[in-house]
Amino acid sequence: MPTSLDELLELLDTTVGPMTVGDFLLHLTVAFLLGQLVAWVYVWTHRGMSFSRSQAHALVMLAVIVTTVMLAVGDNVVGAFGVFGALAMIRFRTPIKDTRDTSFLFLAVAVGVAVGTRNLGLAVVGAVFASLVAVYLTVVRFGDSHRHDGLLRLRLAGPTEPGADLDDVLRQHCSSFSLLHLRDTGAGIEREVAYRLRLYDPEQTAPLLDDVRGIPGVGTVSLLMQHHDEEP
């Protein structure tokens, strides 16, 4: 195993001769690893209101796709100019709403470049690998900014506070919750409370509702769950 940074970098140096399918896989894998690292850093350091999951996915996929393009083009200056022109034309002429959509567009371009430069093996490996990366990112819900699964709204009759009973119930079913909204309807008749929840098991909402309804003073209860496939 490498014992220093220099040795590590030397170990990863693969700047030799013609490449085989194994070399393609190696390079694409490294691109994926580093792209995901970049995306993680982006997610962890993001301080905005919310970040786009598609942006996080695009960070990973673009690393893989650009690697495919560069492996196909290699030292060919003419090919490089051709790729540049094609990407520019597509980018400016195609209305794209989603960053992730752009990466898929670029993937198609990369496959075309690889096939056009007679790198059929690279084209196949690149297309399959990038597709698997996209599926993988979707399956593991990479970049999901959902810290909460849903919104619990309930009406409390009378001026009573939700109290410890509600906290206990929520603690029983949720890994985290926070009071989002407390509205007094006036005259002390009833109050409307809203909590953001993060359930232990998002599939198990009925027990939560039953337990909440069982708390004295709780009126109507509604739970609005947020689907992770939807962008916030």
Added chain:
Amino acid sequence: MQPSDVRGRPRRPLFAGLRRRLFRALPFVAWTGLLVLVLGYQQRGQVLAEVRGIASIERHRITAPVAGTLAMVSVGDHDTVTVGQIVAALGDEELRLRMSRARVELEVLRAEFRREEGRVALDTAIDRSDRAGGRVADLRRFHRDVESAALDVLSTRAEIEESAVRQRGVGIELRRIHELVARGVEPPSRETDLATEHQALGVRIDELRAILTTREIHVAAARERLAAGEVASVDPAVDADALLGPFRWRIRAQEVELETIAYLRDQITLRAPIGGRVEQVFFRAGERVAAGDVLAVVVEERVRSVVAYVPETMRVVLGSSARVEVADPRTPTRFVPAAVESIGPAVAPTPRRLWRDPQVEEWTLPVRLAAQEGVVPGQAVIVRWRR
């Protein structure tokens, strides 16, 4: 009754939300797992260098051993041949003519040798006879010289003895006359005459002794000549080998020529030296070929080695303990382990077909690797050095 905490409020269920928590942790777990997989994969076999190489081609040329006309060509381009399979055959008419000519020349040389041998024997005999007669005459002359010189010495000694005797007689007479002259009986002139005669005889004796010495020297010289003549009277051996040697060598050379032609007759049937496939056949039956002409090229189907061309910037991997593996470009994911056999001594031009830019020449270091099964000669391969 539900469990309650210290203040009496209901407690949270023990495993409440566990599934949700696990689901939320899933991306982290997956990410970490993938990271470990990637690092583990890289650690297992990071590719240090990847270059192109070419499988070697072992070509064997089938050449004509002698000039001649092709009587038969039994293979065509891209045919498969086995070791020892007959590929072509040359006509042997020329070789038969050459062999006949060589035999005739050999017989001529042998006849010449026999003739020369007889001539040398006759000359040797004649020479020996002449030498014998001349030698006898010389010996006789030497003997006569010795005898003559000896006679001269004897005569000189005799004269010396005679003169000495006369001188003694004159001396006695002189002493008697001296007494008589002293008595006055004889005149002094008598004594003077006798004294003069005595002195003259002494001079004569001295002269004769000098002559004797000279004649004794003559005798010694004559005897030396006689002795030398007797030593040289032995006949010298006649060097027949030196006279006949060139003829023997020419005969031997011609015999070797005959053996060579016989050997070439055995070689006119051309066989494939290796098993493989015929890359190209350059001649057809009935065409004339010269000695050394390439008739066909056979490529060995089995690849013995692969040569990888390593850029100078990647030379460092050659000295490391990295594993080497080779793959066919048609199946670039199937790498087979290979072993480095040798590394070239110098950076050399890369084969043009491996240049990345056809206009830019490249220089690389050739590295020879053991070949794998299924590689076609001359094909390009992928070579990797992996940690």
